[in-house]
Amino acid sequence: MTRDPLQEALLAAHAIDDRRALVALYRDAADLAYSAQDIDKECFFLTHAWIFALETDHELVHELFARLDRNGRV
Template identity: 55%
Template structure:
């Protein structure tokens, strides 16, 4: 698990360095999917949602729905 987290963290950092916001939507959503707690999941969902909103990304409605389901909108 730690190796997977470290690999995903590295990909997120690289995407930030490239300002690749489309990749950040995907990577943060993946991190949310792998989160072990609701708080951690919502943390990553929030970042995925913010980048999705900035881009008009197709996943924004689904990301918002997940946050709403947790009362985190």
Template identity: 55%
Template structure:
């Protein structure tokens, strides 16, 4: 288990949405494939939406750039 994995598990255990948003974005940044990165970004996006976090649009833009979320008209 990596340190990032341990931090993610701890953040889930603590229900720490801010940490989860940050950590899932970090996981996306270091992912081995675009599919894995988008998997992590989707998690970050869901937690950000639930928390009304200021990173919502940034995360969404990353998903749009990868074709995983439709662009707004």
């Protein structure tokens, strides 16, 4: 089984506990799910990105929350 580059990057960031990178990577995954019109998958990834953003005081925390809120997931 081969993994796509985003999945590889997510696994690598988890392996070294790079939470700031995980924010961006999970947001990227959410963007891909949004493009595929898979709102449940988008929100799954957004939730992960938001949690890591909260933990790291990331500048995207409000943007991620707003996206979750627009989808009724808050």
